[in-house]
Amino acid sequence: MELLTEVRWTPYAVGIGIGILSWFSFLISREPISCSTSFARTSGGIERLFRGKKVELKPYYQEIKLVVGWQGMLVLGIVIGSLISALLSGDFHWQWVPSLWASAFGNSPVLRVIGALLGGVCLGLGARWAGGCTSGHGISGTLQLAVSSWISAICFFIGGILMAQFLFKVIG
Amino acid sequence: MQAKESENKSKRDKSPLIWGLVFGILFGFLLQKGGATKYDVIIGQLLLTDFTVLKIMLSAVLTGMLGIYLMKTLGWVELNPKSGSMGINIIGGLIFGVGFAVLGYCPGTIVGAIGNGYLDALVGGLAGILIGTGIFAALYSRLKTGILKKGDFGNMTLPQLFKVNDWVVVVPVAVLIFLLLIWLERVGL
Numbered sequence: 493m494e495l496l497t498e499v500r501w502t503p504y505a506v507g508i509g510i511g512i513l514s515w516f517s518f519l520i521s522r523e524p525i526s527c528s529t530s531f532a533r534t535s536g537g538i539e540r541l542f543r544g545k546k547v548e549l550k551p552y553y554q555e556i557k558l559v560v561g562w563q564g565m566l567v568l569g570i571v572i573g574s575l576i577s578a579l580l581s582g583d584f585h586w587q588w589v590p591s592l593w594a595s596a597f598g599n600s601p602v603l604r605v606i607g608a609l610l611g612g613v614c615l616g617l618g619a620r621w622a623g624g625c626t627s628g629h630g631i632s633g634t635l636q637l638a639v640s641s642w643i644s645a646i647c648f649f650i651g652g653i654l655m656a657q658f659l660f661k662v663i664g
Numbered sequence: 665m666q667a668k669e670s671e672n673k674s675k676r677d678k679s680p681l682i683w684g685l686v687f688g689i690l691f692g693f694l695l696q697k698g699g700a701t702k703y704d705v706i707i708g709q710l711l712l713t714d715f716t717v718l719k720i721m722l723s724a725v726l727t728g729m730l731g732i733y734l735m736k737t738l739g740w741v742e743l744n745p746k747s748g749s750m751g752i753n754i755i756g757g758l759i760f761g762v763g764f765a766v767l768g769y770c771p772g773t774i775v776g777a778i779g780n781g782y783l784d785a786l787v788g789g790l791a792g793i794l795i796g797t798g799i800f801a802a803l804y805s806r807l808k809t810g811i812l813k814k815g816d817f818g819n820m821t822l823p824q825l826f827k828v829n830d831w832v833v834v835v836p837v838a839v840l841i842f843l844l845l846i847w848l849e850r851v852g853l
Contacts, residue, residue: 498697500697500698500699501694501697501698503698503699503716503717503719503720503723504719504723504845505697506694506695506697506698506700506720506723506724507698507719507720507721507722507723507724507726507727508723508724508727509690509694510691510694510720510724510727510728511723511724511725511726511727511728511729511731512727512728512731513687513690513691513694514724514727514728514731514732515728515731515732515735516687517683517687518732518735518744519735519740519741520683521680521683521684521687522741522742522744523684523744524744525687525691527771527772527775528797531771531793531794531797532797532800532801534794535793535794535795535797535798535801536798536801538794539798550801550802550804550805551804551805551808552800552801552804552805553801560681561681561684562681562683562684563684564684565681565682565684565685565688566684566685566687566688566691567688567772567775568685568688568775569684569685569686569687569688569689569690569691569692570688570689570691570692570695570772570775570776570779571692571775571776571778571779572688572689572692572779573688573689573690573691573692573693573694573695573696573776573779574692574693574695574696574701574775574776574777574778574779574780575692575779575780576689576692576693577692577693577696577697578696578701578779578780578781581697583696583780584780584781585781586781586783587781587782587783587784588783588784589784590703590704590707590768590782590784591704592703592704592707592708592768593703593707593768601783601784604784604788605784605787605788606788607766607767607788608766608767608768608784608785608787608788608789608792609788609789609791609792609795610766610792611763611764611765611766611767611768611788611789611792612763612767612774612788612789612790612791612793612794612795612796613792613795613796613799614759614760614762614763614766614767614792614796615760615763615764615766615767615769615770615771615789615792615793615796616763616771616792616793616794616795616796616797616798616799616800617759617763617796617797617799617800618756618757618758618759618760618761618762618763618764618796619756619760619770619771619793619796619797620756620796620797620800620801621752621755621756621759621760621800621807621812622748622752622753622755622756622757622759622760623746623747623748623752623753623756624746625760625770625771625772626721626764626770626771626772626773627770627771627772628746629746629753629757630721630770631721631724631725631728632728633745633746634725634729635724635725635728635729635732636729636732636743636744636745636821637729637745637821637822637823637830637833637834637837638743638745638746638748638819638820638821638822639745639748639817639820639821639822639825640745640746640747640748640749640752640753640817640819640820641745641746641748642822643748643750643753643754643757644748644753644756644757644760645757646757647753647754647756647757647758647760647761648757648760648761648764649710649761650757650758650761651757651758651759651760651761651762651764651765652710652761652762652764652765653710653711653712653761653765654761654765655710655761655762655764655765655766656707656710656711656765657711659765659766660707660711
């Protein structure tokens, strides 16, 4: 039980755990672990609330379908699982500004939220453009040795490393 | 291939939703225990000062790949690789990377970050991602016939690309990942 209340596990224990989880998600659900399609469905669902059924006719939503699927449940589960882990170890706390951000750009929650919003727009656009994210391409796709996923995962890190250097070494 | 994909999709849509929730809870639990729900850990990786994220990903890929390919060889599972093209994966990947560095979370870890109590993820990041995916949906019909088609290679895997038996790729990739992880520990990263 002490294991469950520890704040951090070694990255290898976590990675092996995620790898084993991927076996069972393939075996039981025939689904790779992936997240970003659910955001596109949520976004379309919100737009549908305001603009009505015609939103479903957009070609992209015809392809992914605006439904709550297996993956939507997975994403909901991630919130719950992370909350349980954080509560068990006493690592849960409300926080607006992460310390590394604060060290470069100051303590203003408004600036951090604007940054997160702009970053989120790029991330959401990029995830749909690439057809997957760090989980769908970065883990589930690369472990299947998919060509599309290896190219994507490498580009995630090239873009991310260059932008992080620019943000923290040039601007911050 | 299109027909096979939609057939796979409809087969998968029938899989019980409860398992999605169970796998999600376990995945979120592991991400939080690994520190991957934290901005500082993710940005530390992109600044190349903290290699936690890469260690998690590489050990997940190593473990997952060996198991999935063993089960594929035994005929227990079918692979489900995503199709892609240079226009899709290179350009999309680089846009994603820029967002990754500015936001400091990715679509999976941001929901974990929300569970961890991080309000920048909930208020700023989540809204941004929803806007970004909406922009893609609005642009989709124009992109689909243009840039997304450039350098199309379909849903190929590396063994198919090299026209070899799966294990001819799986074993060297496993060894390389293993050596890379050992090297990261040796140099103290």
